[in-house]
Amino acid sequence: MRLSYKNRLRLIRLLRGCWSAVTTPLSIIILSYSFKVSRAYGMPWNKRIWLGFRFWRNNRRVQSGTSWRAHLLMAMKLLEMDPELKGDVIECGCWKGGATVNLSIICAIIGRRLKVYDSFEGLPPPTDGDPIAEKTFAKGFVPGIFGGTLDEVKNNIERFGEISSCSFHPGWFENSLPQHKGEIAMMFLDVDFYSSLHDCLINLWPHLIESGLLFLDEYVNLPYCAVFYSERYWDKYFSCAPPGLIGAGTGVQMGKIYWDPEIRQDPRQIHSPESVAFCIKGTKALWDFYPDVD
Template identity: 40%
Template sequence: MLDKIKKKIIGVLQKGTETLLPNKVGDLFEELIVNKTYKDTKEKYIQLLSKNTKFEKSFIRSLINKLEIIDNNIKCAHGPFELYLMQASLLALDLKGPVLELGCYKGGSTAKLSLICNLTGRELHAFDSFEGLPPPSELDVKHNFIPWISTKKTVHYTCGSYAGSLEEVKSNVSKYGNIDSCSFYKGFFEETLPNFSQKPAFIFMDVDYIESAKNVIKNLWPKLISGGYFFSHEALVEDYIKEISDPLWWRTEFNESPPLFYGAGYGICWRSGKYSFPSNLFYFKKN
């Protein structure tokens, strides 16, 4: 049964670039984790990406090897496969424009994105307080997870968690990523984002707080290029998803309905099957 589904998905994937949407490669990753056929599956992933993008297999293989080195050397607050999923979208993205990262922690995701940006001729703009989380508002002290999908029930946040100084992040990116592709913006989002005037093609927001996320969306949604991707962590956090997708908030801020949130509530990637490994990623797209 699983084989049948897999064949179907691969068939769809082989038809064109748009089919490289991340949730469609989820089954390959499930196999990768569950059956431990890492090398085979990695090879399939490489083949798939090279077939559907302009990039050679050797190029993709060396990129993945570098991402693995980052996982082994920098403390990251994301799963390795989450970056593979965003990598698939970025390699297939046929839109000019920089990549923006909101929330760097120690610079693991920054280093990975910087390598992908360097190889695809994009700039990476990385925003963070570089002092960790600000004091939480009442809304952000505690969030509930989606009850039936996550093994955890709640998450509690405190000021200063996930701190990585600018020096530490820069040093990690210099060692393991490509620092020349990066610009860094130190400060709280409400101070740094309003002055940013470029139009991004791809955004990765990993900021934990609802208040921070709303600030990011408020400043960047209008600037995102049509067809551009807006990825976010916290797909499995019920309170976060509920607040971020509030129709009244979208109507008040942008005079529009919220976009479709792909993966919200279950996480793109390992979403079904005998074994369930939900990622914590969802995304929305600008029309």
């Protein structure tokens, strides 16, 4: 029996619904399970499961480039952090505020400030020599895509998150980030272009506390992630070893399609936003084994 196009779409939607109904509660249970959560936050497992459910629900309400699973992973890392450690949480690149809503909730729980940096007018015009920006605009996109206004973002947080824990810093990163003050416990960078990532690293890395965390969205884009392994880059700008990136381009996600770098080149595909990669300040990703060199 041949199904019509409409019925095929219906069947696919039904199967996806069933898949989601099974995997969503399982993911929440697995992601929120931890022995390392500080008691000081008053967040036993049942409350963390409820938090995961809230994140999932918000992800359906506010358009987002990243998954609630990634938001929950970041929330768990914050809950596992020693409450004595100082530092704010930073988000660079918020679009409509899909991740901001969820990060604002966890920041209210743990008593850290969430500072949101964005142009609030979308991606900037391409910078010369930025391969991602050049590719994006060659595909016909124009500056301004992924734009959400400050009012739109604030409105989403007021409705679904915790606006009291947020402050907003509008402007192009090259102008706004050099003004940043204060220590950073965790930052989430979802800024698409090489030039934007460079602005974030140059201006924010020195503020990240030792053992602080940097989360990155573009985890399947190997050339983009390569900066976290570049000895030349870290030596030139920070006089230190590269920190590496956990989860970058690695790990075949169970139950998901494995996106290899060749598939990534296909313009019809975008990477699955189910996950993120992160690095820890203080780790060193150096290859130290050269058996043939004296």
